[in-house]
Amino acid sequence: MKNAKRFVSLALALVMGTSVLTAATGCQSGPENASAAPVSSKADSSSGTPAAAEGKVLNIWCWNDEFQSRFNSYYPEVKTVADDKSTTTLNDGTVVKWTINPNDNNNYQNKLDEALLKQNTTADDDKIDIFLIEADYATKYTDSDYTLDVKADLGLSDQDLAQQYQYTKDIVTVDGKLKATSWQATPGLFVYRRSIAKDVLGSDDPTTVQKCLSDWDKFNAIAQKANKKGYQMLSGFDDSYRTFSNNVSAPWVDGTTVKVDPNIMEWVDQTKEYTEKGYNNKSTLWSDTWAADQGPKGKVFGFFYSTWGINFTLLGNSLATPVAEGGKEEAGNGIYGDWAVCEGSQPYYWGGTWICGAAGTDNKALVKDVMVKLTCDANIMKSITSDTQDYTNNQKAMEEIAGSDYQSAFLGGQNHIKLFATAAKKIDMSNASPYDQGLNESMQKVFHDYFNGTVDLETAKTNFEKDIKEKYPDLTEVKWPE
Amino acid sequence: MSNKRPNRKKGSVSYAKWGYIFIAPFFAAFAIFQLIPLASTFFYSFFEFYRSGLKQIGPNFVGLQNYIQLFSADLPKYLGNTLLLWIVGFIPQIVISMILAALFTSLSLRLRVQGFFKTVIYMPNLIMASAFAMLFFALFSDSGPINSALVSLHITAEPIRFLANVWGTRSLVALMNFLMWFGNTTILLMAAIMGIDTGLYEAAEIDGCSSWQMFWKITLPLINPILVYVLITSMIGGLQMFDVPQILTNGQGSPNRTSTTIIMYLNNHLFSKNYGMAGAVSTVLFLLCAVLCLLVFKVLTQDESGQKKRKSHKAAKGAVK
Numbered sequence: 063m064k065n066a067k068r069f070v071s072l073a074l075a076l077v078m079g080t081s082v083l084t085a086a087t088g089c090q091s092g093p094e095n096a097s098a099a100p101v102s103s104k105a106d107s108s109s110g111t112p113a114a115a116e117g118k119v120l121n122i123w124c125w126n127d128e129f130q131s132r133f134n135s136y137y138p139e140v141k142t143v144a145d146d147k148s149t150t151t152l153n154d155g156t157v158v159k160w161t162i163n164p165n166d167n168n169n170y171q172n173k174l175d176e177a178l179l180k181q182n183t184t185a186d187d188d189k190i191d192i193f194l195i196e197a198d199y200a201t202k203y204t205d206s207d208y209t210l211d212v213k214a215d216l217g218l219s220d221q222d223l224a225q226q227y228q229y230t231k232d233i234v235t236v237d238g239k240l241k242a243t244s245w246q247a248t249p250g251l252f253v254y255r256r257s258i259a260k261d262v263l264g265s266d267d268p269t270t271v272q273k274c275l276s277d278w279d280k281f282n283a284i285a286q287k288a289n290k291k292g293y294q295m296l297s298g299f300d301d302s303y304r305t306f307s308n309n310v311s312a313p314w315v316d317g318t319t320v321k322v323d324p325n326i327m328e329w330v331d332q333t334k335e336y337t338e339k340g341y342n343n344k345s346t347l348w349s350d351t352w353a354a355d356q357g358p359k360g361k362v363f364g365f366f367y368s369t370w371g372i373n374f375t376l377l378g379n380s381l382a383t384p385v386a387e388g389g390k391e392e393a394g395n396g397i398y399g400d401w402a403v404c405e406g407s408q409p410y411y412w413g414g415t416w417i418c419g420a421a422g423t424d425n426k427a428l429v430k431d432v433m434v435k436l437t438c439d440a441n442i443m444k445s446i447t448s449d450t451q452d453y454t455n456n457q458k459a460m461e462e463i464a465g466s467d468y469q470s471a472f473l474g475g476q477n478h479i480k481l482f483a484t485a486a487k488k489i490d491m492s493n494a495s496p497y498d499q500g501l502n503e504s505m506q507k508v509f510h511d512y513f514n515g516t517v518d519l520e521t522a523k524t525n526f527e528k529d530i531k532e533k534y535p536d537l538t539e540v541k542w543p544e
Numbered sequence: 545m546s547n548k549r550p551n552r553k554k555g556s557v558s559y560a561k562w563g564y565i566f567i568a569p570f571f572a573a574f575a576i577f578q579l580i581p582l583a584s585t586f587f588y589s590f591f592e593f594y595r596s597g598l599k600q601i602g603p604n605f606v607g608l609q610n611y612i613q614l615f616s617a618d619l620p621k622y623l624g625n626t627l628l629l630w631i632v633g634f635i636p637q638i639v640i641s642m643i644l645a646a647l648f649t650s651l652s653l654r655l656r657v658q659g660f661f662k663t664v665i666y667m668p669n670l671i672m673a674s675a676f677a678m679l680f681f682a683l684f685s686d687s688g689p690i691n692s693a694l695v696s697l698h699i700t701a702e703p704i705r706f707l708a709n710v711w712g713t714r715s716l717v718a719l720m721n722f723l724m725w726f727g728n729t730t731i732l733l734m735a736a737i738m739g740i741d742t743g744l745y746e747a748a749e750i751d752g753c754s755s756w757q758m759f760w761k762i763t764l765p766l767i768n769p770i771l772v773y774v775l776i777t778s779m780i781g782g783l784q785m786f787d788v789p790q791i792l793t794n795g796q797g798s799p800n801r802t803s804t805t806i807i808m809y810l811n812n813h814l815f816s817k818n819y820g821m822a823g824a825v826s827t828v829l830f831l832l833c834a835v836l837c838l839l840v841f842k843v844l845t846q847d848e849s850g851q852k853k854r855k856s857h858k859a860a861k862g863a864v865k
């Protein structure tokens with residue numbers, strides 16, 4: 063009995079110990095974040111350069127490390143990066159503080175909104191200087207006073223911006239004022255598995271595959287063919303969503319009425335059919351199953367992906383041994399090299415990130431410089447594309463790469479920039495609205511129940527109406543297509 | 545005693561003052577962090593008050609409109625979901641806890657290494673609910689370890705899609721709540737049972753009582769107050785259920801909103817910072833909690849006092865005779 067007691071007390075002590083430990087590690091982020099302030103004050107005293115009018119802390123808000131890694135690798139003024147990447151120090155001693163809040167459930171926007179509303183009352187060094195926005199909700203911020211006019215307030219010239227794709231400027235232009243700028247253009251393509259295409263179509267050549275997939279009827283026919291061979295055409299419910307939702311005839315919202323476009327209902331019909339016939343693997347976007355379908359064991363024909371998805375998401379998912387575990391990004395590791403791209407059935411875009419200068423920033427000159435270097439500088443744009451396969455926002459540089467003998471090893475030697483360069487010109491963002499993110503998310507998640515067979519179409523529609531009225535109390539009515 | 549009284553009066557030092565000073569911090573903290581937010585929640589429930597994009601709408605007084613909208617919407621459904629999820633988890637929880645508590649305290653069994661088991665059954669409660677839900681989400685996902693085990697053992701041919709199924713999701717939520725709380729309940733019930741005078745059991749044994757009879761006739765009636773306590777705390781916790789279903793269903797309460805609890809519904813309104821509607825939901829939830837708790841308390845304690853009254857009545861009658 064005594065032994066048992068000793069054992070129990072030991073076990074309890076261990077449990078307590080671990081909880082204390084976790085508490086300790088949990089707390090670490092606090093002091094580390096806070097440490098940025100003292101560093102900046104040191105820098106202040108040591109480098110009393112004439113640019114004293116500028117703040118010594120540049121606060122950047124974003125939702126993942128994509129821009130952070132671009133900044134750290136390609137912004138010429140970067141001197142050192144902190145070990146935990148929470149701060150970056152520039153040559154003139156300015157400290158860049160990164161605030162990264164994940165996107166899920168509107169988390170990023172909620173936190174950003176709170177911070178922006180307090181922008182006037184916080185100390186200069188705590189004010190947001192730069193924040194990033196996505197296509198789905200760009201207008202919410204560009205159509206507000208919280209973003210600076212890139213030309214009038216920050217001083218970028220038309221010449222600086224001349225080579226950017228027009229649509230990347232149109233979507234963030236409000237009343238003639240350009241309110242943000244982007245380093246990437248995000249035309250979408252259909253990425254397919256070469257080996258599966260060979261098995262199903264007898265060829266993996268992008269031109270041949272494109273001919274077989276050039277409209278939805280053909281696409282559906284190939285889906286049936288692939289299914290007979292034991293493959294799925296798409297991974298899940300949401301894969302083709304963007305190709306339909308980008309080709310709508312009007313914005314989501316008119317006044318206070320939500321108008322569901324007939325094209326969105328096309329997506330519902332297609333996905334329901336695919337689910338019932340087994341043409342997809344019933345996965346949802348970003349789920350484990352979806353990611354696994356892009357890996358070595360996947361049996362999915364292809365994915366609709368835009369530029370960033372190929373280098374940022376698909377490449378990582380396709381490796382058998384992840385980079386973090388010592389794997390290399392080369393042929394032989396998983397299905398690296400077994401991919402290729404074609405235009406698919408309809409042109410579309412997906413995502414895209416814009417850089418905004420926050421009103422009230424004390425680092426206007428630096429914000430301008432970051433924008434110029436990271437969104438307008440042709441050389442930097444070109445090296446980002448050749449290093450990372452991301453598609454950057456500079457027509458001249460991209461045309462150059464498109465015309466060159468550039469090859470992507472990941473895509474089996476294909477020059478995908480050529481296809482992107484063609485697709486980028488077709489992008490039309492005129493139907494973007496501030497409600498896009500919430501409505502697109504609701505549309506996808508609510509109809510999962512319908513695809514799964516849990517509810518009928520009418521219930522799914524009612525659930526959609528409930529969902530969006532909770533999200534946006536100002537929307538009063540939903541009109542479904544006849 | 546008698547000579548102390550005049551002393552107090554003469555000295556005219558009021559020690560009561562110190563009492564008030566010592567309890568003041570609590571009331572100050574309570575007022576700032578509880579009372580004022582509570583009052584403002586109630587207050588704003590009568591207003592149209594939300595954010596559209598970065599624009600603030602309201603506060604505009606709208607009377608009871610939020611409440612009308614609430615009840616014409618699906619509030620009863622979410623209330624039903626919440627109660628259902630709680631009950632499905634609570635029934636196995638109280639049954640298993642009762643059995644375990646009875647076994648652990650049984651004088652005739654004298655189980656060994658009890659301390660070890662008590663620690664083990666309490667452990668799930670030490671894990672953060674959200675981490676626990678994440679774990680289950682990964683375990684029971686379509687391509688998760690549970691499904692690969694089921695498929696490779698040839699129990700099912702196709703993976704079971706737990707989270708796409710109404711009762712799959714509900715059972716998982718109930719299972720998690722059960723696992724997290726049965727240890728805690730066991731310990732509470734054990735404490736209650738150990739508080740019973742062992743003389744009662746010895747007397748019953750001599751009278752030829754079976755252990756089954758002893759449980760029903762002695763243990764259960766005597767731990768009634770603790771049972772009421774367990775039921776009420778569990779019910780309050782159940783009505784406020786949020787983290788487990790929220791994370792398991794990725795905030796969707798899917799499928800078809802059948803695992804949306806009241807607090808998840810409240811949380812949905814915070815997408816647009818809709819303080820008006822959220823305030824109305826909170827107020828309704830508060831009233832519901834209060835009413836249900838009073839009801840349970842009344843029902844369970846009335847029985848007992850009723851019995852006591854009857855007993856004392858009988859005793860009185862006996863005495864008269």
